[in-house]
Amino acid sequence: MKPGIDASMGFVGVSTSQSSIMKVFPQWARFLGLPAAQLTGFDLPLDADEAQYREVIDRIRRDPLLLGALITTHKIGVHRAAADLFDELDEFATLCGEISSVSKRDGQLIGHAKDPVTAGLALEEMLVPDHFGSTGGELLCLGAGGAGTAIIWYLARRPDSPRRIVCTDRSPERLAELTAVLGRGGVDTDRLRTVVADGPADSLVAAMPEASVVVNATGLGKDRPGSPLSPAVRFPRRGVVWELNYRGSLEFLHTARAQASSRELTVVDGWRYFIHGWTQVVAEVFGLCLDSATTDRLAEAAEAVR
Ligand SMILES: NC(=O)c1ccc[n+]([C@@H]2O[C@H](COP(=O)([O-])OP(=O)(O)OC[C@H]3O[C@@H](n4cnc5c(N)ncnc54)[C@H](OP(=O)(O)O)[C@@H]3O)[C@@H](O)[C@H]2O)c1
Structure with a gap:
């Protein structure tokens, strides 16, 4: 199935609906012409167990309408419980045992630790x-x-x-x-x-x-x-x-x-750190190369709902 109007990017956190990015992302999606119009939140408790982490990652892996995901708070938990569900992890993800970005390429599930x-x-x-x-x-x-x-x-x-x-x-x-x-x-x-x-x-x-x-x-x-x-x-x-x-x-x-x-x-x-955190995962999920002028435009759109 081809992504379309129903496609989305995942957001794995604790109380995702309260985050301003829920309002910002649809604007970014329109501006960048992304094949996903919104974020789908996955709320997990701070003490989530292994089965909960695996269920979320497996759902993202299998669902063609979920084009990737950003993970906050649970980066270490996801790595600990579900690293084997990924086909590829980057150097820092493996070194630090954490995953903050989930993307898909040619049917492969790829995890990055984007913080550095x-x-x-x-x-x-x-x-x-x-x-x-x-x-x-x-x-x-x-x-x-x-x-x-x-x-x-x-x-x-x-x-x-x-x-x-x-x-x-x-x-x-x-x-x-x-x-x-x-x-x-x-x-x-x-x-x-x-x-x-x-x-x-x-x-x-x-x-x-x-x-x-x-x-x-x-x-x-x-x-x-x-x-x-x-x-x-x-x-x-x-x-x-x-x-x-x-x-x-x-x-x-x-x-x-x-x-x-x-x-x-x-x-x-931490505002610009927040902006870079999201824009870099969006770029990874949708295969974009964002120049600084585009990042500034995205930051302006986010500023409006800050
Ligand atoms: N702007 C952004 O987009 C962005 C991005 C990433 C992170 N952040 C923020 O940065 C902060 C750190 O993130 P993180 O993921 O690294 O959190 P973290 O894993 O909880 O790390 C914070 C560390 O500081 C320790 N700590 C607490 N009080 C301390 C003190 N008085 N002196 C020295 N160390 C102390 C904590 O120990 P205990 O666990 O024992 O308390 C913990 O090991 C968070 O508030 C997060 O929201 C913001």
Whole structure:
């Protein structure tokens, strides 16, 4: 059966109907002339079991009207439970054990872990190409979950790369897994320092040199209220401060914005990361190559319902 008016792209999450992308996607579909007019949401609970993951992936695999899917929240669960249902997985999906993009090519089901690509696109918009080399700035990533790992992975392999990378997490196991993933991917882990942290990591921020990049990848300020830093923290002068979320209580973002002028900071929220996250999976599912002008048009359409 050929895709047509009833065809859609899947969206696997927790409460997909509440996401603004449900309203945005039909506009993008019209603008790009996609053979799918809307998203089909698959809501799974946070503690979904293996059978639930396999059922969703099997449905996407078999249904010719489902042309692919984006997976949030359940990226690791889908890999753990259903990796064998895919014909092909990309390098980062296999290394990190997560799948965020499902696409179909010539009858094959393909899984990608897009986070390093999408985090990279967002980072390139906030950093000049020789940012680390020309300033001596370093990287402090607060949180070593999927997003923190992808950001470190991307920046560690960037031609202009931080000399030193500091990463915190509440869990020593997650930090060990981060080190293992980087090592398996051929990254020199001698420049990585991992720190188990729960309360405010202000002293680590204070120790960062000028122009360092400080990322809140903990989810604090959205997934849970709070911040991995106290309001009294002093960001490195001329630093780049990135909050990965764009909605929520966003305490970390507010702290950074309050110092933006006095400390000459570049402060960025997670909006463009969100846009790149979706546009890259749409491009993969529909076999498109999106230039930056087209991505900007898609971002404008999304901005209207932000
Ligand atoms: N804008 C976008 O499109 C976009 C894209 C990707 C991610 N994000 C956001 O980025 C955030 C991170 O995503 P993720 O998938 O990596 O989440 P995740 O897997 O939950 O990772 C967050 C990590 O930070 C740890 N953590 C919590 N509090 C901490 C603290 N005070 N200090 C140090 N580490 C702490 C968490 O530990 P525990 O699990 O023990 O709490 C967890 O290991 C989420 O809020 C997500 O919404 C946004």
